[in-house]
Structure formats: C-alpha cells, structure tokens
Amino acid sequence: MSRILLIEDHDRLAQLMCQGLAAAGIAADVIGRIDAAWAAVQRMPYQALVLDRGLPDGDGLVLLQKVRHAGLGVPCLVLTARDALHDRVEGLEAGADDYLPKPFAMDEMVARVRALLRRPVEFRSLAPSHGDLTLRPDAGVLCCAGESVTLAPAEMHIMLLLLRKPEEVVRRSALEAEAWGLNEAVTPNALDVALHRIRRKLLAIGSRQRIVNVRGLGYALREDDVAE
Template sequence: MSRVLLIEDHDRLAGLVCKGLAAAGIAVDVAGRIDTAWAAIQQMPYQGLILDRGLPDGDGLILLQKMRHAGLGVPCLVLTARDALHDRVAGLEAGADDYLPKPFAMDEMVARVRALLRRPVALHALDPSHDDLTLRSETGVLCSGEESVTLAPAELHIMQLLLHKHDEVVRRGALEAAAWGLSEAVTPNALDVALHRLRRKLLAIGSRQRIVNVRGLGYALREGDATE
C-alpha cells in the first residue's frame, strides 16, 4: 500500500481528499504547515506528496524547493486556487510534477495521484531492498531468496521504513507513525505485536536480517543467525 503526505490546512478539504484516496487504497498523512510537513518528510519514506500553496507559514512552493535542493525526488502534485498561467509555471519550475487547480473533481485528483505513484522515485524506492530482503510494496510481499511472505498493511509500512533506513536506528514513534499514520491513535502494545509478527516472518523466509531493539534508541535491521 502506498502512503502519501497531504499538506493542506483546510480541514474539510483535507478530510475529503483523505476519504477519496483511502477509497482508492492509498494511505494518507496530513500536515497543515510547512514546518510539520518537512519534519514528516524527513521521518517517513512517502511515495508521493499533495501540496497546497496557501499555508499558514508560507507558500507551499517553499517546501517543494527545499525538498528538491535536498535531493528528495518524491513526486509532488500541487493543489491550489492559484490557477493563472504564471502560477502554474512557478509551481512546475519549483519542482512540481503535476498541478491541479481548485475546485477539482475528486475522481480526477485520485487519478492524478495514481499517475504520480507510477513514476520512479529517486530517493524513496517503492520496492526497497537490503542484504537478502526485497519488499514488493504494491503486493505487500517480503522476499528473501526464493522464499516470500505476505505482510499486513501495518507490517508493510514498518518494513518499508526499516529497509529505507537500514543503516540507522529508527525511533519507536517513527515506526508507529509509519504503520498507522501521524494522527492515528495507537494502543501501547500495537507496535510490539506488529514487530513480533515481523520477526516471525523473517525467520519463516530464512532471512539473515533481524529486527533488534537498540535499548533507549529504537529499532534497527541487523544481521543475525538465520537458524535461531
């Protein structure tokens, strides 16, 4: 399942967009400001962005330019009421991949987001891999050699983040956000249950990789004994 970040400060519109994308099988996180969106982008391997221009702390193109200067190639659809030619040109020159003026038809917005998600992403691979593991994000299948196992949606998003940051320790809160979104209420042991299931699935497919708890810091993928 793909996850996108919607940067929109209008609550009603954000709710409608989330509903439309969820019906299409696309998970959505919402940020209402540039600063919170930038923090989320640094934390999560999003497959796409939907960006409003008129945000409380500035023009959304500021965020887009910052991302592109940092080498983040995540596809971006700009949604805005500014539909003059020079506004569209400014958005594309800032690094937008597509531009949809408000008001818009929900079916068209969903179709455009789907088209974005079919594009290759320079930094955040849709099918991340590390060592003997490859994750097929579209189908939720985790592979090691000839063996494979299907992951539940929360497990899929956790593994996407662990594989993307395979050389780093990922904090517990980041894994919870990956699995259930930035605004979803999570029970205290939900992550522990998901990690337990993922560990069992790694053993089942004979992977060398293990999800280890780095005490006081978070979790990371580390090589272990495939027979343990």
C-alpha cells in the same frame, strides 16, 4: 500501500480528499502548515506530496522549494485557487510535478495522484532487498531463498523502512509513523505486536536477518550472527 502527505488547511476539503484517496488505496497524512509539513517530510519517506499554495503561514511553494533544495525527489501535486498562467509557471519552476486549480473534481485529483505514484523514483527500488531478504510491496510478501510470507500493511511499512536503512538504528517513533501515519492513534503496544509477528515470519522463511532492539535507541535489521 501508498502513503502521501496532504498539506491543506481547509479541514472539510482535506477530509473529502482523504476519503477519495483512501477509496483508491492511498493513505494520506494531513498537515495544515508549512513548518509542520517540513518536519514531517524530513521524518517520513512519503511517496508523494499534495500541496495547497494558500496556507496560514505562507505560500506552499516555500515548502516545495525547501524540499527540492534538500535534494528530495518526492513527486508533488500543487493545488491552488490561482489559475493564471504565471502562477502555474511559478509552481512548475519551484519543482512541482503537476498543477491542479481549485475547484476540482475529486476523481481527477485522485487520478493525478495515482499518476504521480506510478512515476519511477530512481533512487528507490521497487523490490528493496538486504542480505537474504527481498520485499515485494506489489504482492505484499517478504521473500527469502524461494520462501515467502505475507505481511499485513503495517508490517510491510515497517519492513520497508528497515530495509531502506539496513544495519541502522531506527527510532521507535519513526517505525510507528511509517506503519500507521502521523494522524492515526496507535495503542502503546501496537508496534511491539507488529515486530513480534514480523520476527516470527522471518524465522518461518529461514532468514538470517533479525530485528534487534538496541536498548534506549530503537530497532535495527541485522544478521543473527551480529545481533545484539
């Protein structure tokens, strides 16, 4: 269920890294430029960043500094061909949580990412809840008053985003990006199908929460007595 952002402009290396991460159950969106990665970080609540320093539009640490100045605590593993002591110190002072010089063993990279994902993030609950609902990502279930229902991975990501922003309207594009990532092609009605399934599951466990369509804006998680 983990999703990270890999900022790496070397296509072959990025492909190999994604394969290694996927084998460990970690999905990765790949972006090769600082400006596009910054836009993605603001749009998606990634659980970790894997950041190359040598990017076409500058030093990857520029992105990391922007992330930290924005108050985002997402853990970050910095990759670089620069292995001098002052380079490692520079990366850590910019806000990196870990530093891995190139070339590296793929198993070690995956192990370091998994270690970052195990670190607690103070502001993010491991079992987000709202109203009568509690989501348990570790078990892949949605719970209400002793009842539970299994969610598919895309459904889990959608509920995670809605529960992080209860009562708020979330745009369709944000839900699609959360559920399937930025790189995966999505059929036009994939989100509608996933929302239909979630709505049926909410009814099955007796929840008062509903996913409502706010016309022209997006979707929101609200109690049925205030649903539009």
